[in-house]
Amino acid sequence: MSKIFLLSKIMMKNAGSAWGNKKGSGWKSALLLLAIGIGVLPLMLVGVMFMAGLYDGLALIGQEGALLGLGVALVSLAIFVLGIVYVLSVFYYSQDVEHMLPLPLAPWQILGAKFLVALFYEYLTSFLLFAPLLVTYGVKSGGGVLYYLFALLVYLVVPIFPLVLSALVVMLFMRFTSVGKSKDRFRLIGGLLAIVAAVGFQAVIQRQTSGRMDNIEQMQQMIVNGDNVLLNLVTQLFPASKLAALALIGSDSWSGLGYLASFLLVAAVSVVVFFFAGNRLYFRGVMGISEAMAKRKKVDESAFQKLVRPRSALMAYGLKEWRILWRTPAYLMNCTLSSVLLPVIALIPILSRQDSGEMLASLSARLQGDEAGGISLAVAFAAFLAVAGANSTSVTAITRDGQGFFLNKSLPIPYAKILIAKLMPGIILSVVSMLLLLAEGGWLLQLSPVFVVYCLLIGIPGIIFINLFGIMVDLHLPKLSWSSEQEAVKQNLNPLFTLLASALAGGLAIAGAFVMGASMTVVAVGLFALFAILDLILYRILVTKGPVWMEKIEA
Amino acid sequence: MIELTGVTKSYNNTIKAVDNVSLTIPKGEIFGFLGPNGAGKTTTIKMITGIIRPNAGQIKINGKDIATETLAAKRQFGYVPDSPDMFLRLKGLEYVSFMADIYEVPQKVRNERILQLAQRFDMTNALGDTIQSYSHGMRQKIMIMGVLVHHPEVWILDEPLTGLDPKSSYTLKEMMREHADSGRTVFFSTHVLEVAEKLCDRVAIINKGQILFCGTFAEMQQHFQSNNSLESLFLELTKHE
Numbered sequence: 001m002s003k004i005f006l007l008s009k010i011m012m013k014n015a016g017s018a019w020g021n022k023k024g025s026g027w028k029s030a031l032l033l034l035a036i037g038i039g040v041l042p043l044m045l046v047g048v049m050f051m052a053g054l055y056d057g058l059a060l061i062g063q064e065g066a067l068l069g070l071g072v073a074l075v076s077l078a079i080f081v082l083g084i085v086y087v088l089s090v091f092y093y094s095q096d097v098e099h100m101l102p103l104p105l106a107p108w109q110i111l112g113a114k115f116l117v118a119l120f121y122e123y124l125t126s127f128l129l130f131a132p133l134l135v136t137y138g139v140k141s142g143g144g145v146l147y148y149l150f151a152l153l154v155y156l157v158v159p160i161f162p163l164v165l166s167a168l169v170v171m172l173f174m175r176f177t178s179v180g181k182s183k184d185r186f187r188l189i190g191g192l193l194a195i196v197a198a199v200g201f202q203a204v205i206q207r208q209t210s211g212r213m214d215n216i217e218q219m220q221q222m223i224v225n226g227d228n229v230l231l232n233l234v235t236q237l238f239p240a241s242k243l244a245a246l247a248l249i250g251s252d253s254w255s256g257l258g259y260l261a262s263f264l265l266v267a268a269v270s271v272v273v274f275f276f277a278g279n280r281l282y283f284r285g286v287m288g289i290s291e292a293m294a295k296r297k298k299v300d301e302s303a304f305q306k307l308v309r310p311r312s313a314l315m316a317y318g319l320k321e322w323r324i325l326w327r328t329p330a331y332l333m334n335c336t337l338s339s340v341l342l343p344v345i346a347l348i349p350i351l352s353r354q355d356s357g358e359m360l361a362s363l364s365a366r367l368q369g370d371e372a373g374g375i376s377l378a379v380a381f382a383a384f385l386a387v388a389g390a391n392s393t394s395v396t397a398i399t400r401d402g403q404g405f406f407l408n409k410s411l412p413i414p415y416a417k418i419l420i421a422k423l424m425p426g427i428i429l430s431v432v433s434m435l436l437l438l439a440e441g442g443w444l445l446q447l448s449p450v451f452v453v454y455c456l457l458i459g460i461p462g463i464i465f466i467n468l469f470g471i472m473v474d475l476h477l478p479k480l481s482w483s484s485e486q487e488a489v490k491q492n493l494n495p496l497f498t499l500l501a502s503a504l505a506g507g508l509a510i511a512g513a514f515v516m517g518a519s520m521t522v523v524a525v526g527l528f529a530l531f532a533i534l535d536l537i538l539y540r541i542l543v544t545k546g547p548v549w550m551e552k553i554e555a
Numbered sequence: 556m557i558e559l560t561g562v563t564k565s566y567n568n569t570i571k572a573v574d575n576v577s578l579t580i581p582k583g584e585i586f587g588f589l590g591p592n593g594a595g596k597t598t599t600i601k602m603i604t605g606i607i608r609p610n611a612g613q614i615k616i617n618g619k620d621i622a623t624e625t626l627a628a629k630r631q632f633g634y635v636p637d638s639p640d641m642f643l644r645l646k647g648l649e650y651v652s653f654m655a656d657i658y659e660v661p662q663k664v665r666n667e668r669i670l671q672l673a674q675r676f677d678m679t680n681a682l683g684d685t686i687q688s689y690s691h692g693m694r695q696k697i698m699i700m701g702v703l704v705h706h707p708e709v710w711i712l713d714e715p716l717t718g719l720d721p722k723s724s725y726t727l728k729e730m731m732r733e734h735a736d737s738g739r740t741v742f743f744s745t746h747v748l749e750v751a752e753k754l755c756d757r758v759a760i761i762n763k764g765q766i767l768f769c770g771t772f773a774e775m776q777q778h779f780q781s782n783n784s785l786e787s788l789f790l791e792l793t794k795h796e
Contacts, residue, residue, distance in 0.1 A: 294688035296680045299648060303683070308652045308665055316656030320645065327644040327685075404641035410604040411657050412629035554607045 003105065007113030012120065014096055014483060032477065035496055044132050051136045064141065065249040071133040072154070072241035076162040078129075079122050080237075081198075083159075083166030086118040089486040091167070092174055093330065096483060097286050111278040115167065122159040130155060137248070147251040150260060154244045157267045161240055164270040168277055174285030188329055192337075199345060240266040313413045317421035324400070325393065325425055330485040331400065335393040339429035342387050343436035350444070364445040373520035377454055378513035380441070381527055382506025384459040387433040388466040389502025392495040394426030395470035398478040398553070399488050405480050405553070415547035423471055423542075430463040454524040461531035465505070468538040470498040475549045556582050557603060557709060557742055562612030564598055564764075572598045573609070574764035580742055580757075585735045587755035588744040591793050595764040596744040597637060600713050603742075604634045616709055630658070633702030637713040637744075639694035643687040647678065647697045650686060651704050658705030665704060672700045675726050691718040699727065710734060712743035716750060728754055752785040762793045 051067065058064040091097075091114050100110050134151040137143070143151075177190055243263035250256030299307070311319065325331045350360070366372050398405060408418055438455055441447045447455075473494050482488045513523045557580040564573040573595045580586040590596050601607045603614055605621050605628070614621045619628035642650045648669070655665045673679045676696045686694055695718050702710070710731070716724050731741045731754065745751055751758050752772055759769040768775060775788055783791075 294681070294684040297683060298680050299683040304648070305666075307646070307648045308655070308662070308669060310660075310662050310665070311656045313657050313659065316653050320642075320649075320653050323649065324642075324644045403638065406601070406606045407634075407636060407641060409606040410629060410632075410634045412626050413657055414626065551608065 003109050004112040004116065007100070007105070007109065008116040008120075011090075011094070011096055011113060011117050032493060035500055036493070039496055039500055040128060044128060047129055048132045048136050051133055052140060055137065055140045059140075064137075065245060068133075068137055068245035068248050069242055071130070071137075072158060072244045073238055075126055075130045075133075075158060076238040076241050079126060079159045080162035080166050082125055083118065083122065083163045084170055085490065086121050087163075087167045087170045089484065089490055090114050090118045090121075091170065091282070092286055093484045093486040101283075101287070107279050107283055108275050111275065111282055115163070115274065118167070119159060119163060122163055123156075126155070126159060130158070134248075144252060147248065150248055150251040150256065153260065154248060154263070157264060158241070158244055160267040161270045162238060164274040167274060171278060171281040171285060175281045177285075188332065191329075191333065195341065199348060314417050314421050317413070317418060318424045321397070321422055322425050328485050330489055334489040335391060335396070335426075336429060339387070339391050339393075339433045340436065342390055343433050343440060346383075346387075346437070347440055360444050373451075374513045374516075374518040374523040375510065377451065377458070377520050377523045378510045378527070380437075380451075380455050381458050381462055381509050383437060384430075384434045384455070385462050385466055385502040385506040385509075387437065388430035388463045389498040389500075390495075391426065391430055391433065392470075392489055392492075392498070393429050394423060394467040395474050395494045395498045396489050396492060397422040397426065397471050398474040398550075399480065399482070399492060399494065400485070402480055402482055402485075402488060405478070409550075415550045416543040419471060419475075419542055419546045419550070423467055426467045426470065427464060430467060431460065434459045434463060451520070454520060458524055458527040458531065461528060461535050462505070464535045465531050465538065466498055466502050468535065468542060469501050470494075472538070472542065472546070472549075473497045475546060475553075478553055480553070556580065556615075556617050556740055557586075557711075558613075558615040559599075559603070560613045562599070562602060562609045562614060564595075564602060564607065564609050571764050573602070573761075575612070576761070576764070576766055577612075578759060578766065578769060580740055582740055583735055583738045584756045585731055585741040585754055586743070587751035587758040588742065588761065589746075589748065589751055589758055589789060590744075590761040594761045594793075596761060597713055598764075599761070600634075600711060600742075600744060604632065604711060605629060631707065632709040632711050633705060633707030635695075635698050635702050635710075635712045635715050637717075639691070639698045641686075641698075644685060646683055646685050647689070647700075648682040650697060651682075651701050654701035655704050658707075660705050668704050668706070669700070672703055675730075676700060676723055692720055692723065695719055696723055703730075709740040710742065712741070714745060715743055716745060716747060748784075748786045748789055758785075760789060760792055767792050 051071075055064050055067055058067055097110075134155060138147050138151060141147075173190060240263055243259050243266065247256050247259035247263055250259060325336050366376075401408065408415075411418075434455075438447070438452055438459075441455075442452065477494055479488065479492055479494070482491075509527060512518075512526075516522075518526065557578070559576055559578045562573060562576045563571065565571045576595075576599060588596055588599070598607070602609045603616070603621070605625060608622070616628045616631045619631060621628040642653075645653070651669055651672075652665070655669075660668070669682075670679075673682055676699070678693065678696055678700065681689065681693060681697075686697060689697065695715070699712075699715065715727060719727065728750070731743070735741050735756070755772075757769065757771050758775075760767045768778070770778070772785055775785070776782060779788055779791070781788070
């Protein structure tokens with residue numbers, strides 16, 4: 001047991017902090033904390049207000065306990081979904097596995113340590129919503145010391161069962177895809193299928209619930225009646241969540257203690273199952289995880305000539321970035337494919353509504369109308385910024401190089417050129433997202449040609465702005481000491497900055513168009529001029545200051 | 556030719572990783588850079604190659620100052636880092652071709668050189684595979700090929716022989732000799748003292764950031780008035796006080 005703690009401590013230290021190097025100056029950390037605060041606090045606040053409102057409504061009919069039941073079930077679902085990502089990166093894609101395998105450790109010790117690390121990440125995430133829920137309920141219901149004690153225990157134990165479930169899913173998947181030589185490709189296809197399944201599932205749920213989740217009263221009604229597909233499914237998937245809720249509700253009685261004990265028992269049993277299955281599945285899936293396919297055949301003449309064709313240094317560098325982005329599964333999922341998937345996923349809530357037809361028709365009519373044209377354009381602009389901000393290609397451009405970054409400095413090309421080459425893939429990918437969104441708009445909303453032209457006119461400077469901003473963030477807070485590519489893009493908080501910047505810029509654009517009541521042409525010209533100038537300024541900073549910042553990044 | 560004058564690098568203004576080092580490596584010479592782990596070898600190499608900036612001192616490569624004529628200086632050398640685990644998702648040929656583009660090697664020359672290097676290092680059948688599928692030694696070889704494809708005047712190699720099989724190691728040593736004999740410079744760090752003793756025209760021994768000795772092996776024996784091997788002299792020099 002002590003070895004498990006020792007191992008998990010080492011793994012955690014090895015993974016390092018989620019941003020930058022530890023020696024980072026104070027103001028950078030402060031800035032990051034501020035960004036997290038700006039991003040997270042309103043979310044938590046809205047959450048607390050929503051929960052308090054729900055509580056009051058439910059308390060009127062004496063059903064306030066349903067809030068806890070629903071909360072624990074939804075948190076379990078969120079943990080399950082995130083758990084799949086965490087388990088993949090901690091169990092499989094973190095390089096330390098290969099160092100642990102030769103050590104005289106029992107498989108369950110390595111598994112246990114990895115489980116603890118993933119669990120730790122889950123605690124951090126559930127802190128955002130679950131902790132406020134427990135506290136809100138406690139305050140509202142006037143819970144005593146025992147309630148908070150129970151709540152703490154529940155908080156610590158709730159993630160265990162869903163995490164075991166996601167570990168089982170991932171371990172099964174990795175075990176049975178660990179076949180043949182093209183494992184990477186096989187797994188990628190499997191992963192994509194999973195995304196399609198998840199999206200499809202979501203679409204079905206949306207269709208079922210659309211129109212019913214629009215306000216608090218309807219939601220209370222739904223919780224009380226228990227006639228919702230989503231809720232039923234979640235509670236069926238995580239039956240133990242009911243026990244946790246009952247334990248908390250009865251924290252002042254013996255029955256509460258009984259529920260708590262049975263809840264703990266379920267978690268304990270799930271851990272046993274995890275070890276039992278893990279012993280059988282984990283090592284068969286993880287061994288040879290870093291092996292790659294090799295043909296060891298002479299490259300034929302025509303392919304050879306194609307590969308060695310000379311290019312300018314800038315193009316060669318850009319191409320290198322592009323190839324690595326597409327060939328590394330972690331980058332493919334987080335950077336390249338997301339630029340295609342995001343616009344597609346954005347469609348689902350619209351298309352899956354039962355009343356989508358009429359909604360789109362009325363929207364389309366209103367959009368083309370003269371008075372709303374300016375605002376519609378600003379909204380489109382905000383959408384382009386949002387997909388560009390959600391794409392982490394540019395904001396991880398430096399980080400993705402890892403320790404190989406330092407080799408850049410020995411190459412005889414100006415740093416500014418490297419930075420521009422690193423900027424290209426992100427801009428291309430965001431433009432692809434924008435074109436997809438426009439195509440969707442053209443199809444669903446019959447956008448006028450003028451509107452589309454205006455969109456392109458303002459969208460491109462907006463996208464360039466976000467990408468320039470992203471690479472500057474990464475220049476200041478690069479995280480180069482990762483041990484797996486997954487870590488470089490997933491356990492990295494820098495993308496938060498571009499997300500915030502895009503939300504801010506998009507929000508300001510909409511607000512501006514609204515306040516001024518400007519026409520479409522004015523909005524188009526205004527946004528184009530503003531962002532073209534901003535781009536020019538940022539670009540000048542990047543090519544003059546960027547190299548200085550790059551110089552400062554030392555091992 | 557590599558010239559270091561009074562080069563110092565300290566971290567946090569306290570620990571001096573490299574302390575006032577001056578070295579001159581003329582053309583036509585293989586120069587071995589020796590020292591125990593953590594002595595400052597890699598730090599020195601990183602300063603020569605422009606990866607980190609010294610706090611004080613000047614570094615010139617073929618007369619070009621790395622701090623002021625950066626690009627011109629970088630075009631003079633080819634650098635093989637100590638860890639070859641880079642560009643793993645690229646195919647061997649894509650990597651070498653990338654380096655050729657960066658150093659602007661013309662098409663005709665590059666084709667010939669790549670094929671010739673691949674043959675010498677026995678890599679012809681691996682060029683079409685990703686570097687990830689390579690063994691440590693093969694990764695080392697592809698990194699060396701990426702450097703040699705642009706025919707640099709000065710070679711700077713950090714532990715180049717680690718992980719190479721006997722044949723590739725022999726080939727590389729042979730190539731280093733040829734390169735130096737054609738009037739150019741080879742600078743490399745190593746822990747393998749037998750190699751240094753046999754291959755190097757001169758060696759420098761660094762410990763705790765300071766150069767303890769710089770000269771030929773014969774000079775070293777003379778200096779210590781002993782016929783001992785380089786190994787025992789090295790141990791003598793770097794022993795802990």
